[in-house]
Amino acid sequence: MVRVLCVAEKPSISKAITGILSGGQFTTRNTGSNFIKNYDFDYPRTNARFTVTCVAGHLTERRFDDAHNKWHSCDPFALFEAPIVTTIPNDKKAIETNLRSEARNAQTLMIWTDCDREGEHIGMEIVQVCRRSNPQIVVKRARFSAIIAAQIHNAAQNPVELDRAQADAVEARTILDLRLGAAFSRLQTFNLQARFPQQIQELVSYGPCQFPTLGFVVARYEQVQAFVPEPFWYIYMSLTRPLSSDEGDEVVEFTWKRGNIFEHGVAFVIYEGVMRDPLARVTKVTRKETKKWCPLPLTTVELQKSGNRLLRLAPKKILDIAEKLYQEGFLSYPRTETDQFDPQFDFQSLIAKQTADPAWGAFATRLQGDGFQAPRKGKNNDNAHPPIHPTAYAGQLVGDEKRVYEFITRRFLACCSKDAEGWMTIIDVVAGGEDLNSQCFVSLGLVVLERNYLEVYTYDKWTGKTVPEFEEGDEFMPTVCELKEGRTTSPSLLTEADLVGLMDKNGIGTDATIAQHIQTIIDRKYVMARNEGATKYLVPSTLGIGLVEGYNKIGFERSLSKPQLRRETERMMVQVCQGQRTKGEMLAESIEKYQDVYVRARGQFNQIYEVCSS
DNA sequence: GCAAGGTC
Numbered sequence: 216m217v218r219v220l221c222v223a224e225k226p227s228i229s230k231a232i233t234g235i236l237s238g239g240q241f242t243t244r245n246t247g248s249n250f251i252k253n254y255d256f257d258y259p260r261t262n263a264r265f266t267v268t269c270v271a272g273h274l275t276e277r278r279f280d281d282a283h284n285k286w287h288s289c290d291p292f293a294l295f296e297a298p299i300v301t302t303i304p305n306d307k308k309a310i311e312t313n314l315r316s317e318a319r320n321a322q323t324l325m326i327w328t329d330c331d332r333e334g335e336h337i338g339m340e341i342v343q344v345c346r347r348s349n350p351q352i353v354v355k356r357a358r359f360s361a362i363i364a365a366q367i368h369n370a371a372q373n374p375v376e377l378d379r380a381q382a383d384a385v386e387a388r389t390i391l392d393l394r395l396g397a398a399f400s401r402l403q404t405f406n407l408q409a410r411f412p413q414q415i416q417e418l419v420s421y422g423p424c425q426f427p428t429l430g431f432v433v434a435r436y437e438q439v440q441a442f443v444p445e446p447f448w449y450i451y452m453s454l455t456r457p458l459s460s461d462e463g464d465e466v467v468e469f470t471w472k473r474g475n476i477f478e479h480g481v482a483f484v485i486y487e488g489v490m491r492d493p494l495a496r497v498t499k500v501t502r503k504e505t506k507k508w509c510p511l512p513l514t515t516v517e518l519q520k521s522g523n524r525l526l527r528l529a530p531k532k533i534l535d536i537a538e539k540l541y542q543e544g545f546l547s548y549p550r551t552e553t554d555q556f557d558p559q560f561d562f563q564s565l566i567a568k569q570t571a572d573p574a575w576g577a578f579a580t581r582l583q584g585d586g587f588q589a590p591r592k593g594k595n596n597d598n599a600h601p602p603i604h605p606t607a608y609a610g611q612l613v614g615d616e617k618r619v620y621e622f623i624t625r626r627f628l629a630c631c632s633k634d635a636e637g638w639m640t641i642i643d644v645v646a647g648g649e650d651l652n653s654q655c656f657v658s659l660g661l662v663v664l665e666r667n668y669l670e671v672y673t674y675d676k677w678t679g680k681t682v683p684e685f686e687e688g689d690e691f692m693p694t695v696c697e698l699k700e701g702r703t704t705s706p707s708l709l710t711e712a713d714l715v716g717l718m719d720k721n722g723i724g725t726d727a728t729i730a731q732h733i734q735t736i737i738d739r740k741y742v743m744a745r746n747e748g749a750t751k752y753l754v755p756s757t758l759g760i761g762l763v764e765g766y767n768k769i770g771f772e773r774s775l776s777k778p779q780l781r782r783e784t785e786r787m788m789v790q791v792c793q794g795q796r797t798k799g800e801m802l803a804e805s806i807e808k809y810q811d812v813y814v815r816a817r818g819q820f821n822q823i824y825e826v827c828s829s
Numbered sequence: 830g831c832a833a834g835g836t837c
Contacts, residue, residue, distance in 0.1 A: 225836060250837055272836030279831095286830065294831085306837090333835055389833075396832030404830075422832050542837080550836095728834065 219258070220321035221267040221357070222314065222341050224328040226250055227541075227548060228362070229269035232327060235367045236265060247309035253317065261372055266317055273333075274311065274340040276304045277393055291401035292813060295394050295806050303344075311344050318345035318352055325374055326356045329599040332792065335378045336385035342377065360598035361557045383798035384791035388784060391805050396422050398813060399775070403762070406820050411827065415758070420739055423781050424724045426766075428732045429741050430776030431717045433755045433763040435709045442705040447475035448482035448698055450489060452646065452656050455694040459684070467683040469495075469644055469656035469693075475701065486698040488652030493696050495656070497689040499643040505661070507635040507677045509668035511554045511593040512602030513626050515726035516719045518549070521626075523712040525674045526618050527749060530711050530730035536619045537603070545609040545620060550727045551600035554593025560601065562587070562631055568608045574621075575628060578671040582631050586667075590630040602630075622674070629672035636665040640682040646693065658683055708745070708752035721778040722785050757827055765823035769815045773808075780812075 223229040229252070233241055237256035244253040246268070254267045283289050283297040303311050318324060324345050328334035342354050355374035359366045399421030407415045452469040476482040511517070518537065519530035526533070537549035556562070566587070569579040578586075604627045609620050640660040647653045660682030669675055709717075714733055718724055724732050736742045741759035744751045755763070763776040772779055784805065790796040 248837090270836085273834065291831090329835090337835070385834080392832040392834085394832090398831085400831035418830050420831060424833065538837090725834070727836085732833090 216257070217261070217263045217323060218321045219261075219263045219265050219323045219325055220317050220345070220352075221265060221325045221327050222345075223267070223269040224334060224337055225271060226252070226269055228327060228329075229254065229267045231362045232367050232371075233267045235362070235364045236267075236371055246313040248313065251310060251313065253313070258371065260368070263323075266321065267327075268313060268317060269327075270310050270314070270337065270341060271307075273337055274303060274307055274344060275301050277301050277389060279393075279397065286401060291398045291405070292810070294398040294401070295810050295813070297394075299390060299393065314341065314344045315348040318349040321349070321352060323353045323355060325371070326354070326377060327359075327370075329597075330358055330360060331597060331599060332381045332385050332788070334599070335381035338377045339379070339382040360596075361601060363557060363559055365559070378792075380794055381792050384788040384801075387791060387798045387801045387805075388788055390802060391784065391809075392423055394806065395809055396420070398809075399816070402813070402817065407758075407823075407827070410820075410824050418739070419758070419762075420735070421775065422732075422735070423784065424728070424732045425735045425739075426762075426776045427721065427723045427778045427781055428714065428718060429736045429755070429759055430763055430774075430778070431714055432709055432736070432742050432753045433760055433776070435706065435713075436755050436760070438706055439708055444702045444704065445477060446479075447477050447701050447703065448479055448486075449473075449475050449701065450482075450486055450654065450656075451695065451697055451699045452495070452644075452693045453695045454495075454691055456691075465681065465683075466694075467642075467658055469642075469658045472655040472657060482698060485652075485654065489647035489654050489696065491652060492648035493646055493693055494648075495644045495646040495691055495693055497642060497685045497687055498645050498655075499641075500685055500687050501639075501641040501643075503639055503641075505637045505639040507637070507669070507675070509591065509629050509632055509634050510626060510672065510675075512556055512590050512630050513604070513623065514552055514554050514593075514595065514602060515550050516552075516715060516729065517554070518603055518623070519715050519730060520712045521674070522619065522622060523710065523715065526615070526622060527751070528615060528619070529734075529751075530715050531734045532615070533619060534727075534730045536616055537623070540609070540612075540616065540620055543609075545605060545607050545612075546623060547602075547604050547606050548600045549603055551603060552595050552597040552726055553600055553602050554595050556590050556592075556601060556630075562589075565604060565606065566628070566631060569605065569624060569628065571608060572610065572624075575625060575671050578632075579628055582628060586633070587631055588633045625671050625673065629668040632671065633665070633667040635663065635667050635669045635677055637677070637679070638662045638664055638682075642683055642685050646696070708754060710750060710752060714753060721782070723778055723781055757829070761823045761826035764826050765819040766816060768819055768822055769812065773812050773815065775812065775816065 233254040241254045241256035258265045277299050280298040326338040328337045356377045357370040358375050359370040403419040407419050450471045454467045455464050458465050519533050522533040540546040541549050566579050566582045570576045605624045612620050642658045644656045645653050661680050663679045718729050742753050742755050745754045766775045787801045791801050
């Protein structure tokens, strides 16, 4: 029998594929690593003996050689071309040992890492380690897009090859980020510490993700600073009339369809025209069904955005809690870009686990009947992990863990239910006569008929508004018809949720790292959190503003604090993946560009000092 | 004392 060594990217995957391929009949061995087990079983479909194990993310690390690793060993500019060595860090040595000894006993190595760029690269790292103990080992790659029995069996029986181009793209980015990070971090730190020895003792780091992140915070701050409120005018119209049923009056408000007018003279002339014949006539009454859609399945970025907004927790904190709940078996894998469930996904067994809860159990029970509807499908699929969902009932949690679990569970149940349904009434009105003076107004009413998902997803609000009773042709004299003045309001400073959204939209960081980059710019004192009421806003420090403003003077396309340069790196990685460029070409071109940026940046420090001393 | 990306 052929002996096959299967290596997954993380413990949860090795356990899951073992469960599926072995049909539950397997033996477990410990390894030198606390959290990694080796599983053995026969796989008769390919007449093989399987051992399944895993790594924990990347196996190797890169650093500069000894001649350049020390901070004052060289001019930072030399780091663009200094030799780089690859090592296995100490906390990964036990994993390496396990792979080497398992590979010795196997004829075939089957890579089961996630099917993305990083997964191909981790796969290559695994291959290199295994070949050192077994140079003859045959390498295969299992290709799967979800942990579903049929797919996993298919992957085991029809393996493909590792994709070297994808691994190369990751390698190029790794090297580039190390060179840039080190060169610019040392440049910034040396210069600023020398100029402000009293104020700046700590590291002034640069990173191709942390700087665009900082850039967003500074850009919004400057918009707020530069904001000047502008007055505008609009016609306000309302009708107060006695209610037909009980005592009291109702006030029906009408919105002017022209919106806001920024010139007082123009607004006043229109208003005078209306006042010559203010009798209002109902031109149309529309009554129609309307819906409020239930939410999409939950991705990591969405979890962090909504969690920050609704639970008021830092994105990093939310991800840490989700990670812990995942380790404890309560949640599915918390780092996913996927907002669509696989058609074969087993919703009912997961819903059944929630029926015991005192708060949402009754709702879950209804989803076991005709309350259920298959979730909407979003546009994203990382082909590795399903949307975040509860995998077991957790009744004992307290504090923030309870709140995060509750949010994820309510969100999952809401996804599996029907849209809220309502009845909307639109009253169109014209006032000011029938000639050029006439102006259009509108009033909206809403009756919520079926709350459906809203009953469990208590974070969404959808409230009814009394429907005014009008018929086409009705006429009335408005109780109030006046020209009102308003003022434009300043944009808000960024919240963490806003920043997560901007980073996601601009491709800065990944689902797993976005929260870390935000934490980094706070730790480095480029940004502070300011509480206003219950909301936390991000405010840049003088140092943060100085760095961004200084670099922005280099020009938009090359500024280190704009998303463009990172987008370019990302674009080149895609080209390497598609074979349109080699790893070497990507590196050479990027390094040359950043050397140019470096020289320009070095010339900006007087500007940066100036802002920082103000 | 430098990065970003995986993951524990």
